[in-house]
Amino acid sequence: MIYKIISKAEFKRFIDALVRSNSSFGPRMVDTDSRGEAVYQFQPVSSVDEIAFDYTRTASSAKHFFLPFRQELSRFHFHDDDWDQKVSYEADPVVLFGLRACDISALNILDDVLLNGHFPSAYYLAKRKNTFVIGMDHLPLPDCFCKSMNHHTVPTGFNLFCSDIGDEYYLAINSSKAFNFLREFETRDPQYDENCRLAERRKLISSSFRTEIDVTGLPAILDIEFDSPVWKKWGDKCLSCGTCAMVCPTCYCYSVEESFEPDLQSSSRQKRLYSCNLVDFAAVAGGHNFRPKNGDRLKYRYYHQHRGFAENANQQICVGCNRCGKACLAGINPKDVINDLRLEKDTCTTSVSSSPARS
Amino acid sequence: MNTDMGYKCTVTNIVRLTRQEKLFQIRIIDPVERALFRFRPGQFLMLELPGYGEVPISISSSSSNHEFLELCIRKAGSVTSALFNAGEGTRVAIRGPFGSSFPMDEMAGHNVLLIAGGLGIAPLRAPLFWINEHRNRFLDVSLLYGAKDPSQLLFTWQFNEWDMISHIGLHTIVEQGTEEWTGKTGMITELFNDIAIDPATTYAIVCGPPVMFKFVCGYLDRLGIPMNRMFVSLERRMHCGMGKCCRCMVGSTFTCIDGPVFDYWSVMNLKEAI
Ligand SMILES: Cc1cc2nc3c(=O)[nH]c(=O)nc-3n(C[C@H](O)[C@H](O)[C@H](O)COP(=O)(O)OP(=O)(O)OC[C@H]3O[C@@H](n4cnc5c(N)ncnc54)[C@H](O)[C@@H]3O)c2cc1C
Ligand code: SF4
Ligand code: SF4
Ligand code: FES
Numbered sequence: 168m169i170y171k172i173i174s175k176a177e178f179k180r181f182i183d184a185l186v187r188s189n190s191s192f193g194p195r196m197v198d199t200d201s202r203g204e205a206v207y208q209f210q211p212v213s214s215v216d217e218i219a220f221d222y223t224r225t226a227s228s229a230k231h232f233f234l235p236f237r238q239e240l241s242r243f244h245f246h247d248d249d250w251d252q253k254v255s256y257e258a259d260p261v262v263l264f265g266l267r268a269c270d271i272s273a274l275n276i277l278d279d280v281l282l283n284g285h286f287p288s289a290y291y292l293a294k295r296k297n298t299f300v301i302g303m304d305h306l307p308l309p310d311c312f313c314k315s316m317n318h319h320t321v322p323t324g325f326n327l328f329c330s331d332i333g334d335e336y337y338l339a340i341n342s343s344k345a346f347n348f349l350r351e352f353e354t355r356d357p358q359y360d361e362n363c364r365l366a367e368r369r370k371l372i373s374s375s376f377r378t379e380i381d382v383t384g385l386p387a388i389l390d391i392e393f394d395s396p397v398w399k400k401w402g403d404k405c406l407s408c409g410t411c412a413m414v415c416p417t418c419y420c421y422s423v424e425e426s427f428e429p430d431l432q433s434s435s436r437q438k439r440l441y442s443c444n445l446v447d448f449a450a451v452a453g454g455h456n457f458r459p460k461n462g463d464r465l466k467y468r469y470y471h472q473h474r475g476f477a478e479n480a481n482q483q484i485c486v487g488c489n490r491c492g493k494a495c496l497a498g499i500n501p502k503d504v505i506n507d508l509r510l511e512k513d514t515c516t517t518s519v520s521s522s523p524a525r526s
Numbered sequence: 527m528n529t530d531m532g533y534k535c536t537v538t539n540i541v542r543l544t545r546q547e548k549l550f551q552i553r554i555i556d557p558v559e560r561a562l563f564r565f566r567p568g569q570f571l572m573l574e575l576p577g578y579g580e581v582p583i584s585i586s587s588s589s590s591n592h593e594f595l596e597l598c599i600r601k602a603g604s605v606t607s608a609l610f611n612a613g614e615g616t617r618v619a620i621r622g623p624f625g626s627s628f629p630m631d632e633m634a635g636h637n638v639l640l641i642a643g644g645l646g647i648a649p650l651r652a653p654l655f656w657i658n659e660h661r662n663r664f665l666d667v668s669l670l671y672g673a674k675d676p677s678q679l680l681f682t683w684q685f686n687e688w689d690m691i692s693h694i695g696l697h698t699i700v701e702q703g704t705e706e707w708t709g710k711t712g713m714i715t716e717l718f719n720d721i722a723i724d725p726a727t728t729y730a731i732v733c734g735p736p737v738m739f740k741f742v743c744g745y746l747d748r749l750g751i752p753m754n755r756m757f758v759s760l761e762r763r764m765h766c767g768m769g770k771c772c773r774c775m776v777g778s779t780f781t782c783i784d785g786p787v788f789d790y791w792s793v794m795n796l797k798e799a800i
Binding site for chain 2: 240241243245249250252254281286289290390419420421422423424425426427434436441443448449450452453457458463470471474
């Protein structure tokens with residue numbers, strides 16, 4: 168990593184040059200919600216003026232650049248009784264500007280899932296390798312809880328990360344590509360004062376969180392509270408719509424579907440992002456459903472995010488952005504569900520007698 | 527193995543077993559791919575019928591047979607129905623093999639108890655072939671096999687043959703008898719009365735509908751067979767076979783890569799497993 172200081176004006180010139188000559192995406196205001204708040208999304212940008220530098224959080228995450236909602240995995244062309252199968256891993260180079268630390272953390276988690284292990288995904292790898300990621304720090308929103316998940320800072324996974332230290336940005340340069348691009352622009356090495364301002368900025372971010380979730384011991388609690396009434400309570404509210412998984416930066420479950428083209432000369436195998444909240448997620452042939460109730464499926468999502476993965480990869484996969492909570496029409500969010508579970512546990516431990524003293 | 531592109535195969539033979547099940551013999555077309563293809567008993571394939579889709583199917587033939595593979599397939603839905611209508615010479619593709627397997631080497635030197643319900647016999651054929659081919663490495667081997675009615679018993683001709691050649695004790699039972707049926711009727715657990723089980727030297731492999739696991743493994747557990755010497759093969763919806771789509775996940779476990787073969791102890795510790 169190389170650190171540099173760049174003035175905000177020069178940084179804008181740099182971003183402008185970058186987005187003008189590359190296929191680029193950045194945060195833009197696309198609408199206002201029912202409360203009159205701005206709705207942001209990552210959208211194509213062709214000049215720096217189109218970017219909302221002061222944006223809060225995009226409604227859906229940057230995951231879709233790497234895991235599109237629908238993606239063709241392969242195409243079959245038929246001739247006589249035979250076929251050719253075409254598999255393409257090509258991905259166009261893209262610049263992605265303005266990701267928050269937790270958004271980049273989410274990409275690192277997806278890397279873990281999709282690139283490590285026995286069967287790395289070449290489709291994902293191609294997109295990840297060809298995407299130039301520029302991160303930007305920000306002050307947390309009232310409902311952000313990424314600090315609880317330890318994702319309010321991010322050490323890797325980006326090409327460039329900028330921290331706002333007043334009139335300037337403190338740049339963390341994490342790839343030779345980023346370093347080369349920046350050569351043409353005026354930057355300088357950070358001095359004592361700027362290092363202090365970076366430290367202050369980080370402290371400010373860290374102390375600004377208003378939402379905290381206690382996730383200590385959560386994997387075990389989830390195990391112990393498997394049959395907790397909490398799941399029915401929230402399950403009864405859940406609409407099984409799958410929106411939470413769609414907007415989540417780390418949800419990656421999918422289904423595969425195949426279909427013939429109308430001419431019957433070819434067919435396409437497509438991957439579609441799915442959600443474990445959808446009713447048929449665990450249904451097998453013959454009609455049996457391993458998770459028939461809304462509560463079973465809701466529980467499973469929390470289970471996967473906070474326990475299953477914790478056991479497999481030694482980390483929870485929720486980064487604490489609360490996109491799911493914000494998008495849920497039923498008002499379900501991780502903070503309330505997890506607090507409820509904890510409460511279950513706490514009330515039961517306080518209602519029994521304290522542990523026996525050693526004699 | 528390129529996991530996104532299957533090996534092309536030709537369907538070389540089809541045997542109709544029942545109204546619902548057929549045994550498909552398939553042969554990998556490319557001689558190099560064919561020679562390199564290896565699997566262990568208990569593993570499965572993703573079987574592709576282009577345009578229709580891809581389904582997980584256990585390999586039902588002997589792992590020492592490098593000429594062709596046998597897949598015993600039940601007509602269950604869209605992909606398997608399309609396959610059912612296909613004839614000899616049809617081309618299909620396979621990805622794999624995927625998943626865990628039965629620990630055949632670990633079982634050597636012990637009695638082996640194979641317990642199958644219905645289509646659960648399909649994944650048990652590979653370990654049965656293995657035992658057949660290495661018969662002297664195992665002590666007593668019994669196969670307990672139950673089905674709804676006599677017409678649904680699969681492969682009995684073959685098991686009788688094995689019974690005679692390599693002394694695999696075969697015991698069958700059906701829930702609903704017919705006039706011609708002279709064998710036993712009842713639940714599979716009744717077959718336990720017919721055999722002597724020595725828990726100290728026995729390994730068990732159980733495959734069938736989920737309800738069967740509870741009863742059978744529960745019984746064997748009470749007999750004293752350690753849970754880590756009982757193996758089950760779980761079925762889940764699968765779309766990738768590679769631990770990526772999460773469709774087959776049970777708790778923190780992927781049925782496709784951690785399973786489908788699990789020891790009973792692991793399954794007991796998995797919520798929602800059976
Ligand atoms: C490890 C394992 C081993 C198995 N071994 C055997 C076996 O030896 N013999 C046997 O008969 N069965 C076996 N099964 C069960 C078998 O996989 C299902 O019966 C089969 O998937 C049913 O497929 P279907 O499309 O006919 O049924 P459906 O009910 O139509 O669909 C069930 C599955 O097929 C997929 N599917 C359906 N249509 C499409 C499409 N157009 N494109 C892509 N995917 C599609 C679905 O997404 C779904 O996953 C096994 C299952 C597992 C998990
Ligand atoms: S939790 Fe909310 S967003 Fe998620 S499936 Fe249920 S209703 Fe939909
Ligand atoms: S807060 Fe919700 S949307 Fe954000 S990472 Fe966690 S589960 Fe996903
Ligand atoms: S089948 Fe996709 S994760 Fe197991």
